[in-house]
Amino acid sequence: GTPARMELKKLQAAPPSSLHSLSTSYIPDELPGRQAEIEKLLKLTNACLVRRYPKSVFVTGCPGTGKTATLKKICSELRENAGQRQYKGKTKFEWVAATTLRREDEVTTLIADALGFPGYSLEEIEEACEDAMHKPMLCFVLDEADQVFSTKAGKAVISKLFRWTLRPACPLLFVAIANAIDLAHRVVATVAIQQHKPIVFNFRPYDSDDVQQILHARLEVASSEIAVDETVVSFIAKKVCSSSGDIRKAIEMLRKTIITTETTSDVKSVTIASANKVALDAMGTRLVKILNCLPQHVRIAACACVAASLAPDEEVAVRDIYFAYQQLCRRAMLEPSSQASFFEYITALEDSGVVLSTKSRSVKNSTGLGKLSIQKCFALPLRVRATIADLKGAFGTTVLYKELVSEVQSQQEALAATTLETPPRKRRRKV
Template sequence: MPASPSPLEADTTLALLRHAKQLFRRASEPSRLVGRDQEHQVIRQFLLDHAVQNQPGSLYISGQPGTGKTASLLALTMRCKAQFLQAGHPIKFIIINCMTIDHPQHFYARLATDIVGKPVAAKDALKVLEALFLDPKRKTLCLVVLDEIDSLLTRDQSVLYKLFEWPTLPHSRLTLIGIANALDLTDRFLPRLKAKQCMPQLLNFNPYQVPEIAAIIQDRLQEVYSSFALPTNTPDHSSTPAVPPTPKRRGRGQSGKTDSATDLTIDGLTAPLAGLSLKDAPPLIETPAVELCARKVAAATGDLRRALDICRQAIEAAETQHLAQIESAGASQDTPAAPVLPMKPPANSLVTIVHMLKVLQTAFGTPTVAKIHGLNFQQKLVLVTAALYLHGKRTRAALTLGKLHDAYVAQCKATTVVSPVSRLEFFDLVTTLESFGLVTIGSARTELNRKITLPVQVSELCHAVTDVPIIQQLIVPLTEESV
């Protein structure tokens, strides 16, 4: 049986694990792009040939969810910012997630409004756009990125035909990039594009393979050590918590690389920090566990987001284990010892293949009831809260992430014995439920407006949470509904 960690070791370990969780969140922006070299070269060349060289054109990017389409495009667009600024003409960059458009016919007004910077009436929108895109005297080129462009499909496809036609017309000032899942969108739904000679350039992102997923995970793991730091142990900062917030980076240069120096603001002061040395440091997640995760995800969907979610959940499992060791050793978490620098990386990987196997067993091939049964208390509470909202006796509007958070906080207060987690931790709970296939999260303009649906049967949910007395009391209305 391994020896219990000292308070100092425990604090450093927990801080490292919590920092790692931040880097494996879906919203965490990596310091560099890993893999997809061919696809990135195509996108970069398209941006240079069309946006920078003042030549209108269109590109359609396809690929299944989690293949890096949108993330790659946005990162490369930012990295071409210097070339955009040095171009001999102004470039107006617009990005719209078409899932946020209520109806395809409302799209024109949204696009015109975003370009001119003030509301444009729906009845005037098409004329305004044609003036913006087809005026021979206009110098500004519009670079428009439309994510989830298949949301604009209509019976006659008039909106999509118009969009892909504009870049081919004389004096056009539009460079268009559309993104969607379907590989055959242009051939299947827009067959007349070829006859009109309006076909966009095509680029497909294939699902990630095992080496690519493993390489991206390993890159994030390297960043865990290089970007992790704790405040120095000086008298002025002796009261600083041992578990710091995620350090904010100073920024990125034109190359996209993160500045090596990092600052942390403490009570209005900025203290320089130095990352842990990578020399002889074991990976936070041991290599066989990374490879197992990559193989499982690649065999299932190739969705990188799911791989990152699984790694984060494995890190959480290791964090829970370390907390249990601290409690068993009687170490107080209320007054943690201040770490002494220079800190040393852990002697062994903190996340083992055992942690990874437990998460993978839940994520793949486990019956719904067993999946729910394996959730922690807070995850079960969020799931039950969603079910109560969607299947309760009162008819309500659609459930969004924001409404679910409010309902969850209300449930915690109603129990009087459960404290709600922070909003960021709440988002992690919902993301975990999504990775297990227990909820689905839609797209929206803002995070809080993303729609939540529940593919789980109420009867299965009620059966799976009977071992938790507090939650069992909450689901009484659901059991009455399912009778």
């Protein structure tokens, strides 16, 4: 038909609401890539509500790793269970996004109200609950907990809640969701009850297979005249995963690409070229977002990984990374952490995908429980995914890190020089 006719047809066939599943506020029933987390979290929280014991759960991970969506799903299942079982009426649910709070201690007010102790302070509720086993169990989710934790008063509230859930009579299942992956460590540090660790779930960023699956599922629900080719979805997934793995970015990119195609051309299918154009507008560099979420010593450990490796994806022994880490700490005038803490940093880096373990044995599963000696852990090889460009992108603008990054660069260069002299596989350093 004539161009005018085609315009009209497009408008009729594709009303704006047809892309509702490509909005970032839409939460689908199924969450591909998070099945394992959902299963574990659901089992744990359900047991807690059915058998009535308190618990603190910290869910952390970079933005766009599906934390909110996963917990929303879990809460709705828990609610359903609560409605069916005999403990019906004895479980309450409260979901608070910390960004909507005016003050940190509003958390306390909300909990007091939900438990039927209006106006009580946390200490008063704690006391009242000692002999109030008939009180409903409260499932309290604090989303965007970074917001609360960024102030002193807020820190105190979260620590108190955590401490409270260590008492058997406490009727609270407390779930805190945050971007900062060290939130739990910081809470435990303030409480100084080292033997009681909260349960921590760190959501690692989605990989490109996950993202593809998620986008496909969402496209199936969407309806548009515009066809989206497999290659475009895969292109967007790879593009997003090479920087942050933030699923929000991927969804946004796909939606923008479709809309651009719908409105600017007569083409009936999305092209990689148009996806690329949208991507260029939206992207930063590789891993930068993840690095930005890391706390100080973990960042330095990340720098050390890069310093100890010559090329992306190169295998480096933990020992060499620890050596580089100590040097960088000295450079930053910081006391290097103990080997045990260092293994925790490596675990965090493994969790967030900055390094990958190469053998079946990951550092994460080898330390802590004393399964392997420190000696053996030090010998484990890791694949380093971050590069100097990532470090520059993430930390390049802060004074301390600028210096560190240039130190990393010179260490890398020194390493390259020694590697040239000795056969590649025999590269060793003494610790």
